[in-house]
Amino acid sequence: MTNAQKWIAITLGVFLLLLVLGRLTEENSNEEEISQMMSQQIEQSSQELDGLTLIKQTGCISCHGAELQGTKMAPALQNLKEYWTRDNLINYLRNPSSFSSDKRFTEYNEKYKNIMMPSYNNIDVKNLGKMVDYLLTK
Ligand code: HEC
Structure with missing residues (x-):
């Protein structure tokens, strides 16, 4: 492998790693949003009368x-x-x-x-x- 090829491989690797990490954190923030929405709904329904x-x-x-x-x-x-x-x-x-x-x-x-x-x-x-x-x- 030439030096240039190594650099390309490393850059690609880092890029892929960042892509995966990005996906993961995105999912986490979605989960947070969902749980926020759910607790809001629970608050709303407890304000309704039984x-x-x-x-x-x-x-x-x-x-x-x-x-x-x-x-x-x-x-x-x-x-x-x-x-x-x-x-x-x-x-x-x-x-x-x-x-x-x-x-x-x-x-x-x-x-x-x-x-x-x-x-x-x-x-x-x-x-x-x-x-x-x-x-x-x-
Ligand atoms: C003004 C008095 C009065 C009020 C107020 C009243 N009821 Fe009645 N209810 C009666 C009477 C008298 C009966 C017996 C059936 C008839 O005479 O029509 C009855 C019957 C019933 C029955 C049928 C019972 C059976 O054995 O199947 C139900 C169910 C019922 N009422 C529920 C309610 C609910 C729920 C409310 C409030 C949203 C209410 N009632 C408000 C007087 C009242």
Whole structure:
């Protein structure tokens, strides 16, 4: 090998090394960006309200009781998962009267004669979903 060839080989080697190092550090900074984005998202979602808080804020507890245990005005919201799918329960909250022909509801109508379950079709479906997710765990 001549001296010139050696120099070319060395320069090429260094160039390749720098290329590889560059790639590696680039990947690292991508990872940092991603983890930053993820922690931002986590912060955002923890600022959003959870199902139980929404239920309290919406005033469900004023009829169904502070622990949703039922009152003279409205039935307990327990074991709902026995009767409801997530979708049906969301639809119920949006339009309760559409379910009033169900057997259980004829009893409710007798028991809670003067009180109607309000319809909540003005609430964002995403938030209704959160409330329902909570209710279906009880
Ligand atoms: C004004 C009182 C009142 C308020 C406020 C109220 N409810 Fe009701 N709710 C009732 C009554 C009464 C019934 C019984 C069914 C009927 O009479 O329509 C009922 C029934 C229900 C049922 C059906 C129970 C079952 O056994 O399947 C669910 C679920 C429910 N309410 C959830 C809610 C949620 C969630 C909120 C708040 C977003 C809420 N209710 C707010 C009075 C109320």
